[in-house]
Amino acid sequence: MKWFITGGAGFIGxxxxxxxxxxxxxxxxxxxxSRRGSRSNMEWLxxxxxxxxxxxxxxxxxxxxxxxxxxxDAEVVLHLAAQVAVTTSVVNPREDFEIxxxxxxxxxxxxxxxxxxxxxxxxxxxxxxxxxxxIPVRDMKSxxxxxxxxxxVNEKRALDFHSPYGCSKGCADxxxxxxxxxxxxxxxxxxxxCIYGYRQFGIEDQGWxxxxxxxxxxxxxxxxxxxxxxxxxxxxxxxxxxxxxxxVFHHDKAVGQTYNIGGGIGNTLSLIEFTEKLESMLGRKxxxxxxxxxxxxxxxxxxxxxxxxxxxxxxxxxxxxxxxLLMYEWVKSNVHLFKDQPSEHHRTSVISR
Numbered sequence: 001m002k003w004f005i006t007g008g009a010g011f012i013g014x015x016x017x018x019x020x021x022x023x024x025x026x027x028x029x030x031x032x033x034s035r036r037g038s039r040s041n042m043e044w045l046x047x048x049x050x051x052x053x054x055x056x057x058x059x060x061x062x063x064x065x066x067x068x069x070x071x072x073d074a075e076v077v078l079h080l081a082a083q084v085a086v087t088t089s090v091v092n093p094r095e096d097f098e099i100x101x102x103x104x105x106x107x108x109x110x111x112x113x114x115x116x117x118x119x120x121x122x123x124x125x126x127x128x129x130x131x132x133x134x135i136p137v138r139d140m141k142s143x144x145x146x147x148x149x150x151x152x153v154n155e156k157r158a159l160d161f162h163s164p165y166g167c168s169k170g171c172a173d174x175x176x177x178x179x180x181x182x183x184x185x186x187x188x189x190x191x192x193x194c195i196y197g198y199r200q201f202g203i204e205d206q207g208w209x210x211x212x213x214x215x216x217x218x219x220x221x222x223x224x225x226x227x228x229x230x231x232x233x234x235x236x237x238x239x240x241x242x243x244x245x246x247x248v249f250h251h252d253k254a255v256g257q258t259y260n261i262g263g264g265i266g267n268t269l270s271l272i273e274f275t276e277k278l279e280s281m282l283g284r285k286x287x288x289x290x291x292x293x294x295x296x297x298x299x300x301x302x303x304x305x306x307x308x309x310x311x312x313x314x315x316x317x318x319x320x321x322x323x324x325l326l327m328y329e330w331v332k333s334n335v336h337l338f339k340d341q342p343s344e345h346h347r348t349s350v351i352s353r
């Protein structure tokens with residue numbers, strides 16, 4: 001199959017591309033290469049095949065339209081190009097909007113005008129559900145818990161955008177859903193929770209598991225925003241790629257659907273719990289600062305992955321402890337990639353997953 005991946009030189013994109021290249025797929029990567037690690041990821045991919053790179057920006061209609069017109073035989077379009085940090089969106093909401101909302105619109109319009117018929121997979125986010133402030137939460141020793149211990153957020157939950165990032169990604173999410181309804185495009189929408197894994201050049205703004213591990217290897221101080229009891233369901237990137245692939249091969253069931261995806265109830269982690277696990281791996285304490293809660297930060301988010309399991313027979317295979325160890329060993333073996341990693345917020349024009 002031929003896959004066209006926007007933001008394909010980023011974290012999720014490069015892992016997906018590797019998987020596809022090893023299966024003999026034709027992979028086209030569209031990326032503006034602004035994100036740290038993009039060049040390194042492309043060099044790494046050369047060991048597994050020959051992906052074609054088109055340098056361009058989703059904000060520029062001509063860039064994406066021309067790239068798709070050249071590759072209008074693509075059977076799958078995976079849309080990963082995005083600005084992915086809440087804090088960055090607060091500082092520069094216009095840029096955030098242009099990348100996430102306008103960039104997605106440009107992609108959809110190009111596909112429609114070119115009369116392409118690919119399966120389109122959109123990487124949305126759990127932030128479209130807002131702060132979840134109406135759901136009762138218990139304050140435990142090292143984490144927040146939903147008052148109903150069996151509760152997780154499903155796709156029927158009303159959307160409630162908080163932060164410019166939530167608004168821009170929510171706009172993109174709804175454009176995807178509506179283009180599926182109005183124009184009959186074959187779109188599958190994934191609302192992703194916390195994804196982590198190989199090739200993730202985490203920064204303080206985004207990719208907290210990777211960032212804490214990278215900072216620990218470089219003896220840099222990390223900052224805990226809030227009390228550290230915030231909880232996310234975490235998912236190793238290999239399991240996400242598996243879900244993408246299943247959505248394509250079972251597109252008869254998946255097209256037109258939105259799926260919440262993360263580790264689910266069985267794979268959750270608070271900041272406090274994570275730092276304790278990391279300190280155990282390191283054999284020493286982490287130097288940490290405390291700061292106030294960041295805007296738009298959900299105290300707890302856990303994906304209900306029932307629908308994804310029922311439709312595509314998917315479930316996470318990599319446990320939290322197994323995934324953290326894999327990630328730790330990868331960072332430890334690749335410290336040279338992060339030697340000039342900034343400790344402050346890292347701002348770029350476009351961030352690719």
